[in-house]
Amino acid sequence: MKEKESHHINWDLISNYLNGEMNTEDKLAFEKLIAINAEYAKIVTAVNKDLNCIHELNKIHQQFDVDKAWLEVKSKLKNQPEKATKFPFFARQNAKKILQIAAMLLITIGLGFASYRIYTDRLVPYQSISSEINESSTTITLPDASLVSLHGESKLIYEKSFSGKERRVQLIGEAYFEIAKNPEKPFIISVGNAEIKVLGTSFNVNALHKQIEVLVETGKVQFSNAKEPNRSLILEKGDFAILRENLLEKRTQNDENYLSWKTKLMVFKAMSLEQVAKVIDRTYQVQIEFSDTSIQNLPITTSFNQTPIEEVLENLCRPHKLRYQINGHRIIIEKKVE
Template sequence: MKNETSHNIEWESISKYLSGEMSEEERTAFEKLIDSNSEYAQIVAASEKDLGLVEDVIQIREKYNSDHAWNQVHSRISKPDNKNMSILANQNFKRVLQFAAMIVLVIGLGLVSNKVYKDYLSPYKTFISKAEDSSKTIVLADGSTVTLNGEAKLVYPKKFNSATRNVSLEGEAFFDIAKNPEKAFIITVKGAEIKVLGTSFNVIAQEDKVEVLVESGKVQFSELENNEESVILEKGDFAVLKENSLNKTLMNDDNYLSWKTQKMVFRGMPLKDVAKVIERTYRVKVEFESNDIANEKINTTFIQDPLNVVLTNICMSKSLTYEKKGQTITIKKGI
């Protein structure tokens, strides 16, 4: 796992990276820096986006050719019997057009730099994990850690200065909260709120439901629109908020946290269900050549094994083979 660290912002390096002027070695090192620091990643992403704005401004300036514009005007206002006045107008009007073009460019660059610095100086940070990431860990200002599954979004303050420690989440994440009885930690998700003082738990915030699994400590899980609709969850408790209904139960899925622990346990499980666990753990898509293969059952356990090792072992046990194209895996009968 990679923890967020603090780095000085090197604008020259960001410029070289975005302009493609880095060597392969420099680029690799710089991308490792981006991966290890969400603040850097935000600034690079904002700079890359705003670079498009600069290019648009430049294109407008290039299209607005002052020489060409003057030539058109000159052909209309210059007369043979007023040559000196024509030359003077030429020079003055040309300067006006060039100055106007410069103003447009400066304003464009000002908008870009203003946005970058505004994001940089904001009291909040936003981190969005990549689709292929399954265990990106961020350390918050109070020492709490948040491990995000792929395509999760976390918004959090750079410093917890208020009476409570508030963050918001979209997607899935595992929270390990630093204890502070005087300052509750509150997570806002779609239609729900999770309040803790110090504990560890998993949250999935989807479009139609919110799930919470508590690994240690105690959590208060509430519906935002109805404060009376809440439950207290302790170790092993699992609750789901769906369609304004909040239900508490026990978790009996050994692989619910496999995306974080990289541990998968399969006990007489059909490959079609195994595939769902693999997809969630490694952020891939698994398909089968036939239903017969999908219904094959296996008994095995994997602990922090790379995806290729998992697939190879599963296929060998059933005389199967697999083909990987991008993030899609197809399991087929062996030759």
């Protein structure tokens, strides 16, 4: 077996270089050596990378104070009942050493988890955040300061640093986006079989059903079928478009409550109680049921803005002599018993 030629490497030279202990002339000479000697170059790169990791771990290590921990343990031992002093002599003599070893083991475990987290962040550069089925809204601040509000039962996957030439995310469900402007780095959303490209704007994307809907509040976006990116629509403020299967088209959006889940503003104009219930379900992530189908067609004309759901239900039920019962996220509306 061939012996490794590590004895030819001048480790003191490498150490002085990495520690910044060389003068300008020596540093230039050593960098020339690195340029022509692949083994030196490989070692310097590897050691420098490890030093960076150690630097990060040292930051975490500074959070642990072994001496302070030992003093706290020692103080507690002094406050123990007298019978504790009946331990064998050798046990008393070695107690401090044993406890110090145990403390170091705990620190080592802590550093192990910390280093695992550091390496995991480097190897797995993506973050995934989900909103629960009964959450009306979950807001996320992305690395570029863009804001994303996730509707219930939705998920966003994004790169932790946006280090590439574009800011790309993947959406499952529905979300409202407020994108930080950066003309040099477009923001791209992959959702189902669609792709939405934007430089800076605010808009809603809904893929909760068998179609993908985009409503633009401000700015401009490009909405396309991912399979046919050349066939796209440019949407501006107020535009609404749908991609269903392979058909991409603009439509008119007349639903005043389309964004109520985000704004908590609901406007009802001569709507049936059944229609109103659907808006409330979407806004507050609840499920309204009726004990009697005859009350579903009762007319409702009113509005609510950032109103607690109990107050909303109370105002809807009172004029029609109804009552409601809340059981978790399930709400039953029924006639009052006279």
